[in-house]
């Protein structure tokens with residue numbers, strides 16, 4: 400599990416460790432990891448040129464000590480101090496190793512190291528930092544701990560900020576490394592262990608091993624009903640494709656049976672494409688809403704009345720209040736969530752985590768907010784972020800497949816939170832696998848699931 404902690408938690412863990420270590424030891428660990436990550440990025444040391452952008456705090460200190468290590472390896476290191484004060488030990492170390500301090504000499508740099516601010520920074524950048532970044536625009540950036548300017552605990556971006564190619568972070572991930580839009584400004588993330596002992600994190604991201612551990616597998620004496628029956632109430636006479644795509648996600652093999660309950664036109668197409676799918680009856684989970692059109696409210700009412708866990712998607716989200724307090728996963732994209740909360744879409748896209756949490760609390764259900772880094776929030780505020788995926792997944796009908804897949808996981812007995820986060824991970828990973836062959840459409844994602852599941856879990 401990849402864990403992302405809040406600044407306050409990191410500070411407490413650092414204080415506990417600092418009290419047990421010789422002075423400066425923690426910063427040396429951080430700086431050593433940073434230096435080697437920069438060397439790795441550069442590929443070689445001699446003759447390379449690195450510019451450190453240094454703020455007033457320990458983030459700048461990390462950059463300066465790493466710069467000293469790089470200078471000893473033959474890198475030409477220059478430090479541009481952006482504040483009237485800078486970490487004194489770091490400045491002395493860089494000078495001692497032959498680094499240069501001052502405004503950069505003319506000529507191109509191979510890498511800029513962003514040591515402007517880290518977890519102690521307020522969001523946004525001061526004009527001198529903005530000017531310094533403009534001066535080196537186009538040069539690859541390695542950010543120290545966090546890209547300066549982003550909101551570390553929320554992932555929000557409200558002003559100028561650094562956009563990094565690599566972010567080297569210490570001890571644990573921070574929320575901004577996972578949650579967009581800040582996560583997009585991080586580039587690749589490199590975690591350096593500095594020995595912190597940390598409590599439960601507020602945000603986490605499932606990894607392949609976590610997904611494999613949570614996947615439902617048939618027992619040796621399995622029978623189809625015991626494995627779970629998932630029902631799909633999606634599609635309509637007008638939107639038959641939504642029925643097919645939702646069913647294709649549900650029919651991933653993770654539940655023992657799939658039922659379809661919908662318009663005769665759609666049902667005929669579902670039967671033709673998926674002969675194993677049967678008609679309405681008892682289920683352990685319902686998937687409701689995609690392409691349901693004006694039948695969405697009735698479909699959701701009937702599903703709620705069955706008392707089983709629900710996936711509430713697309714057209715049914717306008718009636719999501721009916722599922723309040725039920726075991727349910729609501730699966731809006733940003734526009735749908737904005738309508739559910741009565742806010743602007745831009746607000747949701749600026750603060751993904753806050754809005755997913757707010758909706759989860761308001762609807763007393765798990766909310767899966769679809770995006771580049773999908774956020775899954777529980778009513779108690781705990782959240783997971785899906786980092787598996789590919790931009791090719793931005794394609795019509797992909798959400799229908801996701802809804803069906805989460806329904807199958809619910810029917811197989813996963814909690815709504817696990818079903819949503821495992822389903823979202825599988826969806827992203829299946830799309831990534833399918834996209835190896837080229838651009839994809841939604842049905843390619845469903846078709847890729849068996850190969851992915853086979854690699855993750857052999858029954």
Ligand SMILES: NC(=O)C1=CN([C@@H]2O[C@H](COP(=O)(O)OP(=O)(O)OC[C@H]3O[C@@H](n4cnc5c(N)ncnc54)[C@H](O)[C@@H]3O)[C@@H](O)[C@H]2O)[C@@H](O)CC1
Pocket residue numbers: 413417425426427429430454455456457458459461515516517518519520521522523524525543544545548569593
């Ligand atoms: N505390 C520790 O034990 C460790 C800290 N480490 C490093 O220390 C960093 C945290 O250091 P600090 O607590 O000194 O804080 P930072 O260095 O992140 O920034 C705080 C300083 O920046 C100024 N500042 C705040 N917002 C600003 C803005 N928007 N623009 C310009 N200046 C701004 C503040 O006045 C303050 O002086 C971490 O991110 C990490 O890089 C690592 O060395 C590991 C160990």
Ligand SMILES: [K+]
Pocket residue numbers: 458513514515516517542543544545546547
């Ligand atoms: K930084």
